[in-house]
Amino acid sequence: MGTRACSAHKSKGDRVDTTCRTARQHLGQETLLPQPLPSPCPASPLTAVYNVTRRPSSPFCVLSIGPNRSHKSMLPRTTLPPSHYFFPHSKTFLPRRQNKHPTVPAETTFTPQHRPSTLLTPALPYRPNPPASASMITEIVTFTLAPSHSLSSPTSPASKTIREFLTAELDAEGAHDAYFGAFDEKPDRVIMLVKWESVEAHRRYMQSAYVPRLPPLSSPGFSPAAA
Amino acid sequence: MHVPFAASPAPALGANPAVHATEVVFFYFPATLTPAQRADIMASVEKMRPVIEASDAMGVYDGWALEDDIVSPLDGGKAGEGDGGKAGEGEEGKEGEKCQVFVNLVGWASVDAHMRFQGSEAFGQNIHHLLGIKEMRGTELFHVKLARVGV
Numbered sequence: 001m002g003t004r005a006c007s008a009h010k011s012k013g014d015r016v017d018t019t020c021r022t023a024r025q026h027l028g029q030e031t032l033l034p035q036p037l038p039s040p041c042p043a044s045p046l047t048a049v050y051n052v053t054r055r056p057s058s059p060f061c062v063l064s065i066g067p068n069r070s071h072k073s074m075l076p077r078t079t080l081p082p083s084h085y086f087f088p089h090s091k092t093f094l095p096r097r098q099n100k101h102p103t104v105p106a107e108t109t110f111t112p113q114h115r116p117s118t119l120l121t122p123a124l125p126y127r128p129n130p131p132a133s134a135s136m137i138t139e140i141v142t143f144t145l146a147p148s149h150s151l152s153s154p155t156s157p158a159s160k161t162i163r164e165f166l167t168a169e170l171d172a173e174g175a176h177d178a179y180f181g182a183f184d185e186k187p188d189r190v191i192m193l194v195k196w197e198s199v200e201a202h203r204r205y206m207q208s209a210y211v212p213r214l215p216p217l218s219s220p221g222f223s224p225a226a227a
Numbered sequence: 228m229h230v231p232f233a234a235s236p237a238p239a240l241g242a243n244p245a246v247h248a249t250e251v252v253f254f255y256f257p258a259t260l261t262p263a264q265r266a267d268i269m270a271s272v273e274k275m276r277p278v279i280e281a282s283d284a285m286g287v288y289d290g291w292a293l294e295d296d297i298v299s300p301l302d303g304g305k306a307g308e309g310d311g312g313k314a315g316e317g318e319e320g321k322e323g324e325k326c327q328v329f330v331n332l333v334g335w336a337s338v339d340a341h342m343r344f345q346g347s348e349a350f351g352q353n354i355h356h357l358l359g360i361k362e363m364r365g366t367e368l369f370h371v372k373l374a375r376v377g378v
Contacts (some may be wrong), residue, residue: 137229137293138236140330154374166376178376179240183369184248184338191251191371193240199229199293 135198136176142191151182151190162192169194172208174201228292230330239286239334241373246285246334248370250341254329254357255364258295264362265291268329274356282344285334292328299324299364326364338370 145151149158166178174197183189196202239249256268272289279287335341344350357363 135231136235137231138290140228140230140292159374163374163376170377177237177240177242179373180376181249181371181373183251183371185369189369191369191373193236193373195235195237196229202229 135200137196137199137202139194139196139202140191141193142189144186145182145188145190147188150187151180152187162190166192166194169205172201172205174198175205228294228297228328228330230290230292232288232290232332234288236286236288236332239288239332241334241375243285243334245336247372248335248338248341249373250331250333250335251367251369251371252331252333253367254331254360255297255299255324255326255366256329256362257364258325258327260295260327260362265327268360268362271356271360272329275353278349278353279333279344281349282347283336283340284344285336287331287333289329289331292330295327296325297328299326300367324364335370341370 145158150156151159151162153159162180166180169175170178176195176197178192178194180190180192183191194202237243239246241247241249256264260268276287333341335344
């Protein structure tokens with residue numbers, strides 16, 4: 001194997017970026033795989049590359065990513081090889097945009113002296129909603145708010161408190177996503193849903209030294225620990 | 228309760244921006260439900276599933292809670308607190324009874340979209356698959372616009 005780096009990563013005097021598979025191949029470092037190894041499936045049904053086109057008479061190719069386009073009113077989707085779902089060259093683009101607006105369609109332009117396959121190699125998997133593993137579970141808690149509280153406004157004390165509580169829970173190892181809301185039919189009845197890697201992950205959290213308790217928003221007798 | 232859905236229910240919870248109402252249904256069954264009875268129940272559920280999926284629903288997710296001692300909020304056979312909750316044909320549930328719970332989450336563009344489906348011929352012709360489950364103590368059905376934390 002020669003030491004020629006992938007042309008996509010050539011830069012003046014810079015260290016070769018071995019996150020690119022092509023670079024690894026050329027450097028004889030094929031075994032240096034990014035960790036964790038991305039799934040061959042889209043990390044999220046909501047975010048995927050749905051089109052790669054080279055504009056005619058243009059030096060650029062356009063990569064479109066965004067929400068799953070399977071909805072019947074959406075544009076047709078181009079199926080790409082699994083490696084095209086992840087972007088090693090987009091450290092300055094994809095993570096920033098995806099972290100802030102994971103469901104906002106986005107387009108980016110790459111200089112086309114490199115074919116798209118050169119640019120798109122697994123290195124930075126984006127997993128806002130990982131596919132359900134065999135052990136993944138959703139914690140579901142319902143409780144009734146005390147009469148003095150409501151979730152009628154996102155800025156209400158109850159809304160803020162629940163959001164802070166769930167934000168703290170999301171810091172726990174194995175916690176993925178959290179949702180909450182009040183039932184339309186009974187606005188004083190609240191549901192919280194938290195996705196965990198496993199029941200054990202949730203139980204470890206509940207047994208940890210510090211578990212924030214939901215302040216008394218609920219009717220007497222409620223405790224999230226009992227849910 | 229902890230529910231292992233077969234696939235991530237995130238789209239029905241609101242991760243899909245087109246979902247503005249999540250239908251949440253809790254089906255309550257006796258804590259003594261056997262695996263064979265559960266299999267029969269799932270066979271009935273599977274007959275209703277394609278009807279829902281063929282509608283305007285945006286994702287159908289269901290699963291059994293891992294716990295078999297969930298305290299039922301149902302009161303003396305009354306259907307659940309939500310709108311549209313219906314009891315099965317079997318013995319009615321009692322408040323405080325320990326239950327196994329089957330959870331169903333469905334994403335809809337709006338509550339009206341769900342109500343239109345409930346008024347459809349397809350729903351009317353097939354809902355008996357669920358309402359005819361004799362082991363069912365009762366149900367609770369709610370709609371909720373969920374907020375995602377951390378985004």
